[in-house]
Amino acid sequence: MKPASFEYHRPASIGEALKLLAEHRAEAKLISGGQSLVPMMNMRLASPAHLIDINDLSELAGVKKRGDLIEIGTLTRHHEVASSSLAAAHCPLVSQAASTIGHYAIRQRGTLGGSLAHADPAAQMSLVARTLDARITLASHAGERELASVEFFEGAMTTAIRPDEMIVRVGFPIQQPGERSAFKLFSRRHGDYAIVSVALVVGMQEGRVARLQLGVGGASPVPIRLDRALDDFLGKVPDAGWVESMALASYHAITPEESTRIPAIYRKELTQTLVSQALNELLAEQEMEPA
Ligand SMILES: Cc1cc2nc3c(=O)[nH]c(=O)nc-3n(C[C@H](O)[C@H](O)[C@H](O)COP(=O)(O)OP(=O)(O)OC[C@H]3O[C@@H](n4cnc5c(N)ncnc54)[C@H](O)[C@@H]3O)c2cc1C
Structure with missing residues (x-):
């Protein structure tokens, strides 16, 4: 399909782009990479009357x-x-x-x-x-x-x-001293959006876990942080049991929507597996570090 007709604008400054947005508001859409907007326009899921192309604004x-x-x-x-x-x-x-x-x-x-x-x-x-x-x-x-x-x-x-x-x-x-991070995802085909992804930051102090940030994507309408589920895992010396328990806590902490295509239990189990993989990766890196 082809997009509905629109007026194309290519502002030369941020000020000009903002003026166009103020003028046309909900009638306008910005376009940057076009990787999501162009398919949506082609399918007529988006039909902006004004398209504001910001690709000349190199200061951005x-x-x-x-x-x-x-x-x-x-x-x-x-x-x-x-x-x-x-x-x-x-x-x-x-x-x-x-x-x-x-x-x-x-x-x-x-x-x-x-x-x-x-x-x-x-x-x-x-x-x-x-x-x-x-x-x-x-x-x-x-x-x-x-x-x-x-x-x-x-x-x-x-x-x-x-x-x-x-x-x-x-x-x-920025990452603080003693912190390490890991990112894991699972998608059915290489390059597809993930079914579930996890992002993890672990901060260590004197051999104990001082800070934990764990985010899960794909399991809810917006990405979430599992803060409350992690309190029990702070202050510990991480080992295999700690990894297993924290991965299980992440399983219990999320409540994905049921869908006929991807059952909620599948996303929960995926989260548990990915959290376990991310934690094991960070633990292995830590062990390889000279004492
Ligand atoms: C085949 C395929 C596979 C993909 N796989 C993944 C994937 O695995 N993971 C992933 O994260 N993404 C994936 N994407 C999406 C890709 O990352 C897009 O780049 C991204 O979603 C949109 O960025 P864009 O710059 O192309 O935005 P555009 O398509 O230009 O715009 C997207 C939306 O953002 C708005 N917008 C753009 N810039 C601004 C701005 N500065 N301020 C306010 N609003 C703005 C637009 O008006 C529009 O509503 C995939 C896309 C395709 C086509």
Whole structure:
């Protein structure tokens, strides 16, 4: 199918893009990588009267370190995030997750901001943003506001972005000394959206677990953090029993919706397996470290 007709705009500045958004509001859609929006327009699931192409706004792309954050511009392609040495050094979970998105061609065009705005429940970058408590900066003609990821994702394909706003950048807290991270996903075919994915940060202090951040994607309309289920696992020296119990706790902590295609129990068991794999990977890395 072909998209419904629309007026195409290609602003040369952020100010111009924001002016167009303020003028056309819900009648307009931004296009960045086009990897999700173009198929939706072709299927007429989206029919914006105005398409605002932000691909000339190069100031919206790039990875920077600013204080305790790795700041990534909205227009940064997934492959740039995946290959950024700055992200790998200070926020490895972000680059690890970006490298698993779709296929190479999709990573060449798809952008961080486009992925967060699209808000697919199984999207890698949404899960990492939620797990790390990323800060998402939105701009409108009235100025900027910053949202925590927990406020940003409101439901499946639904976010707190107002019709006159655009994402401009995302701040991910940098990894602290003693912290390690792992990202695991399962999809039926290579390159497909994950059925379930998990993102994990474990912070160690004097051989004991001092900090845990565990996020699960694909098991609910928005990615979730399993904070309450993890309290019992803090302060412990991690071993095989600890791994097994925490993986089981993650099984009990999630309540996926029943579906005829993918039963809830399947997502629960997948979560348990992926959490176990992620924890074992981190434990093995720790054992390999010189004392
Ligand atoms: C075959 C295929 C497989 C894929 N597999 C995966 C996968 O495994 N994991 C995954 O996470 N994704 C996957 N994707 C999606 C891909 O990651 C997209 O890049 C992403 O979802 C959307 O990013 P985009 O830059 O292409 O956005 P676009 O398609 O341009 O836009 C998507 C939405 O975001 C809005 N938008 C864009 N930029 C902004 C902004 N700055 N501020 C506010 N709103 C904005 C648009 O208006 C639109 O509503 C896949 C896509 C395809 C086609």
